[in-house]
Amino acid sequence: MAFDGSSIIVMAISCVFLVNLTSSLVLAKGPCQFPAIFNFGDSNSDTGGLSAAFGQAPPPNGMSYFGHPAGRYCDGRLVIDFLAESLGLAYLSAFLDSLGTNFTHGANFATAGSTIRPQNTTLHQSGFSPISLNVQFYEFHDFHVRSQIVRKRGGVYETILPKEEDFSSALYTFDIGQNDLTSGYFLNMSVDEVKAYVPDVLNQFHTIIKDIYDVGGRYFWLHNTGPVGCLPYVMERIPVLAGQIDRYGCASPFNEVAQFFNQGLKKTVQQLRKDLPHAAITYVDVYSVKYSLISQGRNHGKSTRI
Ligand SMILES: *[C@@H]1O[C@H](CO)[C@@H](O)[C@H](O)[C@H]1NC(C)=O
Ligand SMILES: *[C@@H]1O[C@H](CO)[C@@H](O)[C@H](O)[C@H]1NC(C)=O
Ligand SMILES: *[C@@H]1O[C@H](CO)[C@@H](O)[C@H](O)[C@H]1NC(C)=O
Numbered sequence: 001m002a003f004d005g006s007s008i009i010v011m012a013i014s015c016v017f018l019v020n021l022t023s024s025l026v027l028a029k030g031p032c033q034f035p036a037i038f039n040f041g042d043s044n045s046d047t048g049g050l051s052a053a054f055g056q057a058p059p060p061n062g063m064s065y066f067g068h069p070a071g072r073y074c075d076g077r078l079v080i081d082f083l084a085e086s087l088g089l090a091y092l093s094a095f096l097d098s099l100g101t102n103f104t105h106g107a108n109f110a111t112a113g114s115t116i117r118p119q120n121t122t123l124h125q126s127g128f129s130p131i132s133l134n135v136q137f138y139e140f141h142d143f144h145v146r147s148q149i150v151r152k153r154g155g156v157y158e159t160i161l162p163k164e165e166d167f168s169s170a171l172y173t174f175d176i177g178q179n180d181l182t183s184g185y186f187l188n189m190s191v192d193e194v195k196a197y198v199p200d201v202l203n204q205f206h207t208i209i210k211d212i213y214d215v216g217g218r219y220f221w222l223h224n225t226g227p228v229g230c231l232p233y234v235m236e237r238i239p240v241l242a243g244q245i246d247r248y249g250c251a252s253p254f255n256e257v258a259q260f261f262n263q264g265l266k267k268t269v270q271q272l273r274k275d276l277p278h279a280a281i282t283y284v285d286v287y288s289v290k291y292s293l294i295s296q297g298r299n300h301g302k303s304t305r306i
């Protein structure tokens with residue numbers, strides 16, 4: 001299935017320790033003290049959602065750090081794991097995981113292959129997760145309401161579910177959008193056709209951030225999308241002309257669309273700051289970090305290009 005191949009590459013990129021990202025959170029640690037993280041996204045930050053619903057991500061995923069498949073499409077840890085660590089919190093349990101979970105310090109709604117816009121295809125047909133961002137919001141909403149009902153039962157429930165007041169002081173993190181771009185390419189759309197629907201994707205993203213704000217979320221940490229044109233599974237599936245490959249081996253047209261998406265996301269964030277006056281919204285330039293890791297691999301300690 002497409003998500004197998006696709007995610008394997010996505011993680012190869014996403015599981016690298018992004019020092020720049022986490023160090024800025026560490027700096028913020030003093031005043032912030034987030035009691036919980038609620039995460040939304042795709043394989044870049046899935047800690048077990050797709051695995052719980054559709055079967056475990058198989059080895060070698062999970063082997064080098066956890067010693068067994070651990071729900072991540074990654075052999076090691078994901079950026080979200082390092083974010084949790086840097087805030088002094090446990091790794092996030094996947095909302096969909098019914099075994100051994102502990103949501104005291106947050107929950108993870110991300111699943112590998114997720115998109116912002118609901119797709120009109122099944123996972124089996126296209127490899128994209130049915131758990132698109134709007135579904136992740138339904139799950140979050142249900143979790144928020146029912147966790148408080150269940151917590152009142154006391155006992156063990158008090159030790160595995162967050163307190164009501166933690167929802168408004170939690171950090172809401174997002175890493176999603178990459179699959180919205182690739183889904184168009186996989187339907188044989190041109191770069192211009194993909195660009196044409198980006199405003200709709202960003203509009204739906206805006207809606208979800210506002211929905212979370214409306215139920216009390218205040219602190220938002222939004223990753224932009226990475227250099228999709230450097231992902232081997234994209235390059236393998238979609239032919240590009242020789243002249244469109246940059247000197248690091250990445251497909252320039254797809255990276256340009258990713259940057260187009262990111263420019264739009266930046267504008268969306270500016271709009272959100274106006275629309276949601278009590279929110280603190282941080283736009284995180286993951287694109288630059290990942291592109292630097294890929295293009296400057298040697299300087300970052302890799303003997304070969306990622
Ligand atoms: C799915 O179909 C609906 C109805 O035709 C359309 O509005 C929507 O944009 C489609 N979604 C995608 C991702 O193409
Ligand atoms: C869940 O995690 C919290 C915080 O780390 C801890 O205090 C609690 O004991 C854990 N609950 C269980 C059942 O392990
Ligand atoms: C895209 O084009 C390729 C090559 O022409 C074809 O094999 C494939 O079926 C097309 N995919 C879709 C979804 O139209």
